[in-house]
Amino acid sequence: MEPAKPAKDRSRARARNREDAALVQAVVEGASDALAALYDRYSGMLMGLAYRVLGDAADAEEVLQEAFFQVWNQADRYDPSRSSVSTWLVLITRSRAIDRLRSRRVAERTIGAAQKENATTHTSPEGVRDVFKQERRRRLLQEMGNLPPEQRQVLEMAFFEGMTQSEIADKTSIPLGTVKTRTLLAVKKLRKALQDEVEELL
Amino acid sequence: MTDSHHPPDQPTPEDRLVLDLVEELEPRTGAAAEGSGERLRREYLETLGMLAYAAEPAAPSAGLKRRILASISPPAPSATGGELPTASFRPPGAAAPARTPAWALALAAALALALVGFSGWQFVQLVGQGKEIARLTADLEALAGERADLAQMRARLAESRARVAMLASPGAEYCLLKPAVGDEAAADAWGVFVVASDRGRWFLRVAGLAPCAQGRTYRLWLVTDEAVVHAATFDGHPDAASIELTDDEVPRDIRAVAITLESGEPAGPTGPRVLYADRAMRLL
Numbered sequence: 001m002e003p004a005k006p007a008k009d010r011s012r013a014r015a016r017n018r019e020d021a022a023l024v025q026a027v028v029e030g031a032s033d034a035l036a037a038l039y040d041r042y043s044g045m046l047m048g049l050a051y052r053v054l055g056d057a058a059d060a061e062e063v064l065q066e067a068f069f070q071v072w073n074q075a076d077r078y079d080p081s082r083s084s085v086s087t088w089l090v091l092i093t094r095s096r097a098i099d100r101l102r103s104r105r106v107a108e109r110t111i112g113a114a115q116k117e118n119a120t121t122h123t124s125p126e127g128v129r130d131v132f133k134q135e136r137r138r139r140l141l142q143e144m145g146n147l148p149p150e151q152r153q154v155l156e157m158a159f160f161e162g163m164t165q166s167e168i169a170d171k172t173s174i175p176l177g178t179v180k181t182r183t184l185l186a187v188k189k190l191r192k193a194l195q196d197e198v199e200e201l202l
Numbered sequence: 203m204t205d206s207h208h209p210p211d212q213p214t215p216e217d218r219l220v221l222d223l224v225e226e227l228e229p230r231t232g233a234a235a236e237g238s239g240e241r242l243r244r245e246y247l248e249t250l251g252m253l254a255y256a257a258e259p260a261a262p263s264a265g266l267k268r269r270i271l272a273s274i275s276p277p278a279p280s281a282t283g284g285e286l287p288t289a290s291f292r293p294p295g296a297a298a299p300a301r302t303p304a305w306a307l308a309l310a311a312a313l314a315l316a317l318v319g320f321s322g323w324q325f326v327q328l329v330g331q332g333k334e335i336a337r338l339t340a341d342l343e344a345l346a347g348e349r350a351d352l353a354q355m356r357a358r359l360a361e362s363r364a365r366v367a368m369l370a371s372p373g374a375e376y377c378l379l380k381p382a383v384g385d386e387a388a389a390d391a392w393g394v395f396v397v398a399s400d401r402g403r404w405f406l407r408v409a410g411l412a413p414c415a416q417g418r419t420y421r422l423w424l425v426t427d428e429a430v431v432h433a434a435t436f437d438g439h440p441d442a443a444s445i446e447l448t449d450d451e452v453p454r455d456i457r458a459v460a461i462t463l464e465s466g467e468p469a470g471p472t473g474p475r476v477l478y479a480d481r482a483m484r485l486l
Contacts, residue, residue, distance in 0.1 A: 032271055039267050044259035052257035061262055065270050072274045083244065087251030091227055094254065137255040144256055158224050159253045165225065180221055187220050191249040201248040202241070 013200035020085035053097035098162030151186035373400035411438035
């Protein structure tokens with residue numbers, strides 16, 4: 001586990017979170033350029049998420065479009081006491097991607113696409129210049145890599161494939177209790193390892 | 203940390219919170235979240251949200267942002283206001299722009315409406331003027347046609363007046379033209395030749411002459427003491443109706459008038475004489 005970030009970095013991260021919240025509030029008031037600013041900040045990460053779930057760039061773009069349309073229409077439902085803006089956007093995008101994944105029954109395609117994903121070289125310009133997200137991604141990948149493979153597997157199946165614990169148990173032929181235990185351990189470890197990153201989002 | 207292959211017999215509220223969050227992944231999760239404390243729930247939720255960063259960032263296509271912004275923009279401002287009005291976002295910390303007073307907005311709206319109304323009125327006027335121009339152009343063309351007809355009528359009237367003046371002239375002399383003896387083809391033909399020396403004009407009217415055969419014409423000759431002058435060339439009428447001829451070249455001392463049937467364009471009468479008149483035949 002890495003040492004905690006310097007106070008200066010945490011201060012910048014929190015200022016950025018406040019900016020995100022202000023952007024959402026501006027969207028509530030009908031500022032389309034605020035939505036554009038949110039898009040500039042998070043479209044690369046969200047597109048990567050949707051692509052990881054769906055394994056298809058066109059589908060991922062449709063999901064991204066739907067997600068931002070939902071943000072535009074339901075920005076007033078955002079509750080800053082419940083989640084950060086980035087997590088709110090992630091949950092919206094993931095939910096739509098998982099819905100599409102289930103409705104189109106392309107789960108089998110996802111595995112292949114997820115395997116191909118590492119070979120994909122589409123790097124977002126936004127991802128290149130956004131140091132915060134680059135650093136967050138680096139930290140997450142590092143901590144995910146520190147998880148035992150079986151724990152990382154169930155967590156990825158739950159998050160990126162939208163599978164329930166029972167579905168994971170069926171698919172992996174692992175007892176449901178074991179799946180739950182692995183999931184619990186994985187999430188708790190990540191929370192502890194990423195404590196400083198999480199703090200920035202609170 | 204051990205990886206147990208059996209679920210806990212008595213899961214803690216925190217365990218239930220985590221499992222529920224993983225299952226549902228919604229900002230508002232149920233009773234387990236409330237029982238475990240809001241901060242704990244929030245920390246786990248943010249942890250799960252960060253999993254998205256495990257996916258490699260991908261660049262959407264260049265047009266996606268434009269499509270999204272286009273889909274949220276109202277098509278046009280309406281009187282009732284758009285469902286998704288767009289406003290301008292001001293970054294936190296930036297100076298607030300001066301707020302436009304409501305009366306100024308109302309005035310601007312009124313001016314805009316007036317401008318739109320005026321433009322509409324001008325457009326209607328322009329369309330009306332275009333139609334009026336088209337109508338006047340048609341009238342002008344009709345008048346031009348009528349003017350040409352009027353000129354023709356004036357020319358005919360002037361000619362008629364000149365003829366009446368000639369016929370009523372004190373110097374007018376009338377000669378009756380009769381068929382030549384032995385010409386059976388022109389047995390029913392007749393003519394009147396009028397000459398007004400004081401007005402320098404002659405007039406001929408003949409009737410009953412059949413059309414000439416191919417290559418032949420009737421020729422009018424005016425006979426004086428010194429010469430036989432060719433005055434006109436003409437053809438007969440299919441219905442043997444009357445034919446009128448006039449000219450302003452009048453030789454002096456016309457002694458006789460003759461119409462012959464000629465081939466070609468002879469300098470003097472060579473063909474058979476069809477109608478003929480001399481002084482003995484003068485009427486006046």
